[in-house]
Amino acid sequence: MPLLLEPLSRLIDAGGVVLVIIVAVSSALFAMVLERGLYWHFTHRRARREVIERWIARREHASWSALTLREVWTRELIARLRRPLPWLKLLVALCPLLGLLGTVTGMIHVFDSLALSDIGQARAMADGVARATLPTMAGMAVAVVGLLFTTRLEHVIRREDQRLHDRMARAVEDSHA
Template identity: 75%
Template sequence: MIPLWLEPLARLIDAGGEVLVVIALVAMLLFSLGLERWWYFRFIHRPARHALIQRWAARPDRTSWSALTLREVWTRELIARLRMPLPWLRLLVGLCPLLGLLGTVTGMISVFDSLSLSELNQARAMADGVARATLPTLAGMAVAVSGLLFTTRLEHIIRREDQNLHDRMARAVEEAHA
């Protein structure tokens, strides 16, 4: 017996098949990584950026080749930590349409299998089966599009943050000279 509050979920899984559960798990992982990146940017990256700028401004030598190389290494390390989950996000976004396609193929196989067993109401069985087969495709595409939007936005934020970090470090040097 399924609890009343889980019945809509059970009907959705029944309508879309097991692949829909996998797509839901991938979506949860994708959006969990997104939430983690938001948390990291807001509560870890910003204080680390501020500390890096202060550490750079406190250096007596900021113009030599070795100092500029050190600044570049420091900024790349900070930005690399911000970029760390991007390959995983891209992988999950690319996986979603493929899982949707897998759901469609397995759904169509079950449609043709059920049609071969029953001769009555073939049109109704075919329509139900096609609807069941296309639901994972829709879910996979919806998760992929929203994940792609998030990933693109994150890449934009990282590029902006990289430029912003270089600008702030240069400004810190100017303010130290003034």
Template identity: 70%
Template sequence: MPMPWLDPLARLIDAGGPVLVVIAFVAMLLFSVGLERWWFFRFHYRPARQALVGQWVARGDRTSWSAMTLREVWVRDLIQGLRGPLPWLRLLVVICPLLGLLGTVTGMITVFDSLSLAGTNQARAMADGVARATLPTLTGMAVSVVGLLFITRLEHIIRREDQKLHDRLARAAEDAHA
């Protein structure tokens, strides 16, 4: 049974070649990790942050060197949970343009191969082939730019949460002394 809603996807894959499928897979992986980070922040990090503040307030000693060191270790461990997938996200972002270039090179090889068989006087066929060969580069760059925007936003959230957590713990210690 034919599925007409898949026709545009099939035409896109036909136009971009098999590398476009790989770029689509990397994009899905990138956006899946992004969705997982949102889920982690919303449903794991926030309760863990509240628990850490409660644990800090419940401590009797909050001013000694060992208490401050323990606080830093707790904060670092919690923030590290947010930073965990950043290297993988950066890797996926870097891979996308390279895959796009691979698609362009393989597409150009196909164009030149078909031109050598058909003859060199077909400028229209060459222009069409070059346009099809550059589609993976465009796709790889677009996915990479969106991934960079996501990574930048995630790094901003991590810096903000790190500062917020330090401020909240300091305020909790002051409130407990008062």
């Protein structure tokens, strides 16, 4: 196991403290994405089925109050799906900013190394450049992947909203047929 963690440890050492923060933010981001997948698979499907069954069990489906109730039920269900979206978007937006912070701190490290050492000491400068570029790259990579997940989740939620309305309407038609 230590052999697997050694390259990661060297990467984090080269990227500095900001890279550790980016790793923590990306861990939170992907934990939230995983949680949404588990919520969808285990909780949302059951809740959707219960809402549809409650709707079918109603005696009346065509009045304004019945349609309003259906809308309230579907909005509550979709709102539970949307709940973490603002946090996901925040974490996605935070990653490039943290990468930029890593660039700034890395460049400060480069200038400090140049000021404290001989002009010919390329190793100190290379360490500083790595400290400047690695967090930027990591922040952008996490942001792009997080943006893909967030966009996909928004698409799935919009599609689920439409399907839920369609299923409830179709369920009433099927129960009367």
